[in-house]
Amino acid sequence: MSSLSGEKTIEYRTWLPKDIHEFVLVSSATPSLEDFGLKYPNGYALAIIRILKVESMRDEYGWYIAVEQLIKPFRCKGKLHFFDVPDNLINLLPDLTDARVAYLENKTGYKADQFISKNVKPAIEIAIKEMPKKYKKAYRENAGNWNAVESRWLLSKKEYKRYWSPAWAL
Known part of the structure; x- marks a missing residue:
């Protein structure tokens, strides 16, 4: 979930946001290889995002974004x-804003632990509860190891692409 982690600071779109400066980040209903994976709740509102600026980039627009506020995840x-x-439906979690920054900076300490316990772990619990059975099985069989789940998921995505994609797309 690269937007929440701060790794993804530009969102590319073919349209302008007009007068919108903030929006609710909603995760994709389906896990994707590029953004939301099995570790995160899919089809949930997760944060308020601020659009800092917009630049024209050839055939699209680059929206420079930042997390404004975390929210309690809800189905959306x-x-x-x-x-x-x-x-x-939007319950702000203002106490986690500083905790998120602390987590992103060094991943240790009281505030980082607060972010993990009040944001990351609840999101993972939702994801576990809602993931397909074959991935739950991999999770249980590997003592809660996400790497085993992710490997199985990535393998199934590669197999799917190989079977369903035209040869030129591979």
């Missing part, structure tokens, strides 16, 4: 472009 069906999310 994403849509293309912006859409309204009822305010009563």
Whole structure:
């Protein structure tokens, strides 16, 4: 989940955000190799994102983004472009903003531990509860080792691509 980790600071789109400066980050309903994987809840609202600036880049726009505020994850069906999310569903977690920064800076210490216990672990618990049975089995068989789950998932994605993709896409 590279937007939440701070690794992904530019979102590329073919359209302008117009007067929108903040939006709710909703994870994809389906795990993807590039962004959200099995370790994260899919189809959930996760954070408030701020658009810092927008630049034209050939055939698309680069939206420079930053996490404004973490929110308590909740099930949310994403849509293309912006859409309204009822305010009563959004529970801000302001105490975790500093904790997230501490975690990103060094991953240790009280604040980093607070971020892990109040944000990362609950997100992983949702992901475990909702992941397909074959991945739950891999998780249990490997004593909660995510690497085993991720390896199995990546292998299934490669097999799927090999079988369903046209030869030129490989």
